[in-house]
Amino acid sequence: MTNATQREESAERLARPLIQLAKASGLSTSFFDQLGTYTEISDEALVAVLAALGIDASSDEAIAHSLELHDRHQRAQLIPPTIVATVGKTTTVEINCNADCDITASITLEDGGTFEEDLDALPDLDSAHPTIALPGSLPMGYHTLHVTADERTAEATIINAPAHIEVPAAVAEHHRWGWMTQMYSVRSHESWGVGDYGDLKRLLADAATKSGADFMLINPIHACAPLSPLEPSPYLPESRRFLNVTYIRPQDIPEYADLNAEARAKVDALHDCVAANNEDAGPMDINAAWDAKRPALRIIFDAGRSPEREAQFEDFKKNAGPDLDSFAAWSLCFEVWGAPWGDNPWFKETTVSSEAVQQLIAEHRDLFEFNRWLQWIATEQVNDAQQTALDSGMALGMIQDMAVGVHGLGADAWANPERFAAGGVTVGCPPDFYNQQGQDWGQPPFNPNYLEATGYQVYREMVHFMYEHAGAVRIDHVLGLFRLWWIPQGLGARNGAYVNYNYEAMLGVLAIEATRVGGMVIGEDLGTVPDYVRQVLGEHGVLGTEVEWFARVDYSPNAGDPYMPPSDYRRQAFASVTTHDLPPTAGYLNYEHVELRKKLHLLDDPESFRKSAEAEQHAMLDRLVESGYITPDVAADVPAHEQQIVEAMHAMLCDTPSLLLQAALVDGVGEHRSQNQPGTSSEYSNWRVPLADANQHVILTPDVFDSPRVQSLSKIMRDGTATNK
Incomplete structure (x- = not known):
């Protein structure tokens, strides 16, 4: 109702x-x-x-x-299974027993040591139950509280987090700017038809040295299926704990240089069979790329490693823990028994510990090991890219993007189904101005009861892993820390319900992991987000998201309402002109989002949506004229002044107080095509559009930051001044 x-x-x-x-x-x-x-x-x-x-x-x-x-x-619950505490402050824990219970308590620290201070049970004047005070001297981290009350015992995970994520000194001294790109879309002659970690490394170095950028936000690089056909969307991964190995560049693996002539020729021939795709401006063939690259990687794996490198591989496996074995087992089942979707029963009928799975691992030990090796190589290349960014002078380097969830038939859901909701429930969002019919992202949500019972262990490991090779993490749909829109199977995206999560626990995890590496957290707080969410995020030091196309006065959702002046943007924000769910700014100015949604039948009332888009654009042009970024003559003829208006919008961005400012590479080169149209899958070439200019000429990795148009936008982001300002 x-x-x-x-x-x-x-x-x-x-x-x-x-x-x-x-x-x-x-x-x-x-x-x-x-x-x-x-x-x-x-x-x-x-x-x-x-x-x-x-x-x-x-x-x-x-x-x-x-x-x-x-x-x-x-x-029956003696103490909550998860307790969130704040570093430097006393936290009171209520013991669910009679006031005269004989209570003892102790804390085991994260490193295995014992917290030496006594924990005294005290009466609670406001309750019939006694309490224990966790002192403010407890160090930051994840600890275990042990409580005995008469004959009852219980343990709880303590997430002892900083109250606020401090802004790194380099960002605190003045705002920093960087680029956003879908890294797979930017290719070089060395690529295999899809942008890879080698391209990412070059992009980061060039962005720093040639444009002066301090960071680069990339698409999620979570793990995908081991075989084609691959899921194009980086926001629907098979696991958020591990990396996408299809982005590995074989030529950058140390063992490639040591291959014998015959093996190297085979790898090079496999590359050559897809290399021509690097200059094709049409939708990328991600499956052809992986079908060529995977056997090349197997050749390199089979060639072996030096004792030193083998020892490094063994250390990686040990540090990754049992989840790596689970992921490799899922990949092996997929490869030998077939994809888990369709009529294939193994996903539902087996577990990691099943005799059949263990027998499969024994019979195909080399393939199991190959999947673990791929994760090691991917981790090395991503770490190398991040280190290159920092060595090149970036303040933050890579900003990793965390997807909302995982594929319902992926490795995480198979290995640990208890972590997720049952019954085919998926995550999405109710109708909004992104999509008038609501969205179903097809991902099973974490079960909040499981998270609480296990001290958020799985979330802690995932966040920790992402910060191992990032200066900041962007949380897609940050509202998911507070509540998620669960959609029961068969009811449709409109008929879901919000399920609430312990946001203090997850924000505590983010605060601990970001603080440990001097990093930042960015929350994508667009769409249907209650005001209290933005307030809580701000109090915890999580940056919000400002997008010029949505930044109306009082954040009005009504297209055509006036846009706020740049001085009114939030300081504690990650501000940009556009997002990956909108066309590039040049395309948006030409109403390509209207035509695409109309073509794909995503609009209940196409004519009304067109009028609202026109009103929105007129309001934006009014803001640009009123603030002096363009003249009325420029606003009167958008097609003739496309680049000028795009750059004016970025100049306005630079006049905001927001801590981090972002420009999209697609805006730098003048691309018009959307990378993604929300609410679609196969209807549009989502996540497969290569980087190209306005004339659909492919821009290769080495040429991106030498492009005059990219250089022009870079100067505006550095200097904060447009031609007409």
């Missing part, structure tokens, strides 16, 4: 057992959409989402029983 005037749930609705059960289980039973319209979650969606959490709400009797089980669990 939606209601433009209602602001809260009625007393009658709140009294319903289903609503009480949903709220007790962490569900939001109503919300405000992007236009501020009050909306109630349907009973059908609530029942289905509760089932995905293992809670039966299928009947009145089941609801009553589930409420009783919830209350019983609450009474």
Whole structure:
């Protein structure tokens, strides 16, 4: 139910057992959409989402029983399984027992040592239960609290995090700027038809030395399937714990240089069979690239390694832990038994420890080892790219992008299904101005109850891994730290429900990992985001996201409303002109987003959407004219002044107080085509559009930062001045 005037749930609705059960289980039973319209979650969606959490709400009797089980669990829990504390502050933990219980408590530190200070149980004047005070002297990190109350014992993970992520000194002294690119889209003659980690290394070095940039945001480089056909979207990975090995450059592996003549000729021939694709401006053939590269990598793997290199590989495997073995086992099952989707039963019928899987590993040990080796090589090349960025003078280097979730039939979901919601529930978002029909991203969400019970171990490992080779991490759809839109199978994106998460725990993890490397956290807080979310993120030192096309006065969602002056942007923000979900700015100015959505039947009312886009553009031009970035004559003829207007929008960006400013490489070269159209899959060549100029001439990696147009935009980002300003 939606209601433009209602602001809260009625007393009658709140009294319903289903609503009480949903709220007790962490569900939001109503919300405000992007236009501020009050909306109630349907009973059908609530029942289905509760089932995905293992809670039966299928009947009145089941609801009553589930409420009783919830209350019983609450009474039995001695301490919460996860406790979030703040470094330097005392944190009180309530012990769920009688006031006269005999309580002892201790803390095991993250490094295995014992926290030496005594933990005294104290009465709580506001409760019938005693408390324990965790002192402010507890060091930052992940620790374990042990509590005994009479004959009951319990353990809890303590996430002891800084209250605020400090801004690195290099960023605090003045704002920094950098580039955004889909790294796979930028290719060189050495590429295999798709941009790779070798191209990334060159881009980072050239961006630093030739344009003066301090960072480069790239698409997610999470792991994908081991065989083609590959999923094009980097936002639908098979695992967020490991890397995309299809981006490896074989020629940069040390062992390539040591190949004998015959083996090297085979690798070079495989490269040559796809090399011509590097100069094709059409959609990239990612499968042809991987089908050629994978056997080349196998040749290099089979050639062996020196004892020193073998020791490094062994250290990598040891440090990666059991999740690496699980990922390699999933890859092996995929390769030998076939893709897990379709009618193939192995995904549902086996686990990592299944006898059949262990037998498969024994029979194909070389292939299992090959998959572990690929992760090692990918990690080496990504680390090398980041180190090159820093050595070239960048303040931050790479900014890694964290996808919202993983593929429902991927390695993470197979190896550890208990981490995810059950019953085919997927993540997406309700209707908004990105997509009027809502979005279903096809990813199973983390089960918040599992995260709490395990001290967020899986999230901690993932975040730690990303910061090993990044100066900052961008959290796609940062609202997911607070709540996620769960879509029950068969109900459609419109008929979902928000499930709440312990954002303090996940922000604590981000704060610990960012602080340990002097890094930053960026939250993509666009779309349907409540005001309190932005406030909480700001308090924790997480940068928000400002996009010029959305930065209207009071963040109005209405196209045509006036745009705010640049001085009103948030300081604690990552500001840009555009995003990867919009066409490049030149294309946006030419209404290519309107024509594409119309062509793909994504609009309920195409004519109305066209009018709103025109109103939006007129409002932007008015802002540029009013602030002196362009003249009225330029605004009156957009096609004739396309580059000038694009650069004026970036000059306006430079006049904002935001800490980090971003320009897109596609805006630098004058590209018009969208990289991605939300709400589509095979209908459009998402994530396969190579970097090209306005005339669809491919721009190769070595030429990007020598391009006069890129140099022109670089000067504006460095100096903050457009031609007409």
